[in-house]
Amino acid sequence: MSGPNDNFDPKQVAALDASAIERYVHDALEAIAAATSTAELKRARHDHAGDTSPLALANREIGALPPQARKEAGRRVGEARGTVSRALSERQDEVAAAELEASLVVERVDMTLPVTLRPQGALHPVTTLIDEMIDVFVAMGWEVADGPELEAEWYNFDALNLGPDHPARALQDTLWVDPPSGGKLMRTQTSPVQARALLEYGVPLYVISPGKVFRADEYDATHLPVFHQLEGLVVDRGISMADLRGTLDHLARAMFGDVRTRMRPHYFPFTEPSAEVDLECFVCHGASVGNPDAPCRTCKSEGWIEWGGCGVVNPRVLRACGVDPDVYSGFAFGMGVDRTVMFRTGAPDLRDFVEGDIRFSRSILGGSR
Structure with missing residues (x-):
């Protein structure tokens, strides 16, 4: 009966390196902070928290690690994804509030303007x-x-x-x-x-x-x-x-x-x-x-x-x-x-x-x- 696989090639799981995870989080937070509209925030969500984002791909690599290394890698990736998710949620609230305020300014009705009333009809x-x-x-x-x-x-x-x-x-x-x-x-x-x-x-x-x-x-x-x-x-x-x-x-x-x-x-x-x-x-x-x-x-x-x-x-x-x-x-x-x-x-x-x-x-x- 063979023992556990303690040997793995670090190059194959470079995406799980602590510095790499830190870089992914940094890039994600920068993109989220730069988003000023719902559409831009949607693109940031797709690029940094979607199924094809670096963090999602890194999460898939955990299975290639030996058992004793998976726990630490899983914790690191999980915390990173949680940080990005919270940042997205907070920025969503900020963007929504800003867009609402902008629309209220644009759609503001001047009640002092004269109004042209259309005459109402009547049944014969x-x-x-x-x-x-x-x-x-x-x-x-x-x-x-x-x-x-x-x-x-x-x-x-x-x-x-x-x-x-x-x-x-x-x-x-x-x-x-x-x-x-x-x-x-x-x-x-x-x-x-x-x-x-x-x-x-x-x-x-x-x-x-x-x-x-x-x-x-x-x-x-x-x-x-x-x-x-x-x-x-x-x-x-x-x-x-x-x-x-x-x-x-x-x-x-x-x-x-x-x-x-x-x-x-x-x-x-x-x-x-x-x-x-x-x-x-x-x-x-x-x-x-x-x-x-x-x-x-x-x-x-x-x-x-x-x-x-x-x-x-x-x-x-x-x-x-x-x-x-x-x-x-x-x-x-x-x-x-x-x-x-x-x-x-x-x-x-x-x-x-x-x-x-x-x-x-x-x-x-x-x-x-």
Whole structure:
């Protein structure tokens, strides 16, 4: 059995010589002290404490020493590496503090300088009201449905029981898209969404559909060629006109407070029976009727304001959408959102809604609160 290896070549482990270790530490401390930024300190760490640094390579040479020499060499290298590590940590704190102080000086804000304030925007009154109306129905468990503004003739007219000779198809009412034979138009109402929703989701169905509609109307104080409607559709078993009346009363109170509604017989191709919905004037509450001493500009002293149309869904519309009218019934209603904003705020001219003046939106929103 051979004894321990007491013979080794000092040249092979010159890196472990005390003077060499001292030189490594000296070089490392000089590089660390010279580092003035995080990047420079990172390079010093790599060069003098990394895996390929002289001290790391010297540490690997300890295994080449005889057993009785390893302890002393290990202690010497360990102390050297500890000295370098502490120096790096201390210098890291100093560099970080110096960089923070420098950045605070560079990024210092002069609070006495004049500031240019950018004006804040505002939601359009129509957008705000649509959101409020949607909230009313979502709270009752209804869903919001949407559809394309460029619509097919079948959805806009045929599915809604408007025959081929109906006046609404004429050019004076409808904006057709070329070529005329393509059967494409800018939707004249949000009712096509009702047909799409029935075909897509089936029954029972409780949906609300707000959106833009397009008509060949004059651009004046009370008419716009592009305006907004909000329509509702319910199709389920046992739905009646009484359900419709209760829904509209709830919506009216949510929008205008403690007001009443009334229904007047009317005709719409897609509902039967049909009615026009009027709101009790929420300004005079009818007190101006027959009273010339207290006229009401809002209702023109008539006591009621026309709000929208409604009715029980025509069985033909249900059949066109694949619903059996002997099993299911429903109601639908729709009203102009722009006019509703006018009712709530007293805005005198619909043209103000499309001029893009932020002052108008702010004044309307402030007046509606």
